[in-house]
Structure formats: structure tokens, C-alpha cells
Amino acid sequence: MSIISLTDVDFTRNGNQILKHINWQVDKNEHWAILGLNGSGKSSLLKLIMAENWKTSGEITVLGTRFGHDQIPELRAKIGIVGSFIAERFRPSIMAENLVLTGRYNSSMLYREFSEADLDVARDLMVQIGADKLIGRIYGTLSQGEKQLLLIARSLMTNPDILILDEATNGLDLFAKERLLEKLHQITQLKNGPTLLYITHHPDEITADFQKILLLRQGEIVDSGETQKILTTETLSSFYQMPVDVEIVNGKYFAIPK
Numbered sequence: 001m002s003i004i005s006l007t008d009v010d011f012t013r014n015g016n017q018i019l020k021h022i023n024w025q026v027d028k029n030e031h032w033a034i035l036g037l038n039g040s041g042k043s044s045l046l047k048l049i050m051a052e053n054w055k056t057s058g059e060i061t062v063l064g065t066r067f068g069h070d071q072i073p074e075l076r077a078k079i080g081i082v083g084s085f086i087a088e089r090f091r092p093s094i095m096a097e098n099l100v101l102t103g104r105y106n107s108s109m110l111y112r113e114f115s116e117a118d119l120d121v122a123r124d125l126m127v128q129i130g131a132d133k134l135i136g137r138i139y140g141t142l143s144q145g146e147k148q149l150l151l152i153a154r155s156l157m158t159n160p161d162i163l164i165l166d167e168a169t170n171g172l173d174l175f176a177k178e179r180l181l182e183k184l185h186q187i188t189q190l191k192n193g194p195t196l197l198y199i200t201h202h203p204d205e206i207t208a209d210f211q212k213i214l215l216l217r218q219g220e221i222v223d224s225g226e227t228q229k230i231l232t233t234e235t236l237s238s239f240y241q242m243p244v245d246v247e248i249v250n251g252k253y254f255a256i257p258k
């Protein structure tokens with residue numbers, strides 16, 4: 001059963017047709033990676049799913065919510081998001097566990113009263129994902145990798161059905177990146193865990209956890225399907241319109257420009 005369905009979706013802003021004729025179905029527990037060059041429309045596509053952007057035409061249904069017919073705020077609570085456009089919304093002075101707690105309210109600040117017990121829930125989540133050392137720390141003083149870990153904890157506050165990661169490894173060193181991918185692997189092993197949508201520029205980050213790939217170029221889906229079928233020299237060279245060699249090293253895919 002599809003948890004995300006886009007049918008003939010177009011998205012235009014300021015006279016710029018950003019997404020064209022998008023048809024895409026995502027089934028539950030089918031984790032997808034989305035590849036595309038800069039400006040191909042990846043973030044715009046994810047913002048459509050989160051109802052941060054509004055489609056110009058076409059049909060979108062996410063987790064049973066039909067856009068234009070059903071209530072959107074309840075849907076937003078079911079989608080977790082990790083990405084720079086979220087990271088930028090927080091005050092540098094916010095405490096780590098307070099930031100994690102904002103995930104419950106889908107906000108960047110804690111506008112409502114909250115108790116120590118609420119903060120304990122956030123702290124428990126931090127412990128679960130291995131961010132216990134960050135309890136009591138101030139967001140603005142954290143490293144890039146620590147911030148990402150915190151955003152992952154925040155995104156899990158509402159037990160989301162969908163977890164979107166938009167270039168989540170940006171700024172991470174080699175090993176922090178591996179740790180993040182390992183965290184994602186653990187999330188894929190959770191019973192009733194979220195479906196992952198993972199935007200990246202780097203095929204080597206598309207681990208075996210991602211069964212499907214969507215290729216986006218200039219606002220259009222060029223190809224989609226099983227990871228092994230998509231991550232090939234032939235398919236990626238045709239997608240990038242530049243010759244690349246795909247090599248597999250220790251189970252990781254690398255696309256090397258020729």
C-alpha cells in the first residue's frame with residue numbers, strides 16, 4: 001500500500017516550473033534515496049510532501065491525507081525532517097534537550113508550558129540514539145555532527161511514519177557520516193519504524209537499507225527503481241549526461257566522473 005502518492009504533480013513558483021509531471025509512489029517500509037544535481041528540485045519535492053510547498057496541479061496523498069481535501073497539521077506531526085533548512089531555524093542558545101522536545105510541537109521554539117517529565121522524554125530519546133553526551137549542551141556550541149544527531153532525535157519525537165533526510169551528512173567528517181548511516185540502519189530495524197526518504201549527492205551513502213532510488217533532473221523524474229538497477233555505469237552516465245564509472249568498493253557505490 002502506498003503511503004506517498006503523487007500523480008501528475010506540477011509545481012511552479014515565480015514563473016519557474018520547478019517540478020514537472022511527477023508520478024511517484026512510495027510503499028510502507030520501502031526506503032528511498034533521491035539523487036539529483038544542484039537545483040534539480042529534490043528539496044522542493046520533499047517540501048511538497050511535507051505540505052511546506054503547495055502543488056500547482058496534480059494529486060498528492062500522504063499517509064492517507066489528500067492534499068486540498070483533508071487537514072494538513074495532523075499530517076505534519078507524522079513526518080520527521082532532518083536538513084539544513086530545519087537546522088537554521090533554532091536559536092543558538094537553545095538547550096539540546098529543549099530543541100529535541102520542539103519536535104513534539106513541530107516548532108523551532110517551545111511556546112507552550114513544558115515539564116521536567118517532558119524533557120525526560122527528550123533526554124531518553126537522546127540516550128537511545130547515542131546522543132547522551134549532548135544532554136545539557138547549548139545548540140550553538142555543538143559541532144555539525146552533533147547538531148545532526150540532535151536533529152535526528154528531534155525528528156523521532158513524534159514517532160513519525162516518514163523520516164526525511166535532506167543532505168543530512170553535509171559537513172560531517174568521514175567517520176561521523178558512517179555513524180549517521182549506522183543510526184539510520186538502526187532506525188530501519190525498528191518495529192513500526194519510519195519510512196526513510198534520503199536526499200543525497202553521494203551514491204556511496206546509498207546503503208543496502210535503501211531499496212529504491214529516484215533520479216531527478218531539472219524538475220523531472222528521469223528514472224526510478226531498484227537500487228542495483230539504478231546504480232550502474234550506464235544508468236548514471238545517462239542520468240548525469242556525463243560519463244561516469246560506477247564502482248563498488250566494500251558494498252559501497254562510487255560514481256567517478258570519467
Ligand SMILES: Nc1ncnc2c1ncn2[C@@H]1O[C@H](COP(=O)(O)OP(=O)(O)OP(=O)(O)O)[C@@H](O)[C@H]1O
Binds near residue numbers: 016038
Ligand atoms: N520560491 C522559489 N521561486 C523561484 N524559484 C525557486 C523557488 N524555490 C526554489 N526555486 C528554484 O527551483 C529549483 C530547484 O530547487 P531545489 O532547492 O528544490 O533544488 P535541489 O535539487 O534541492 O538543489 P540542491 O541540491 O542545490 O539543494 C532551483 O533552480 C531553485 O532556484
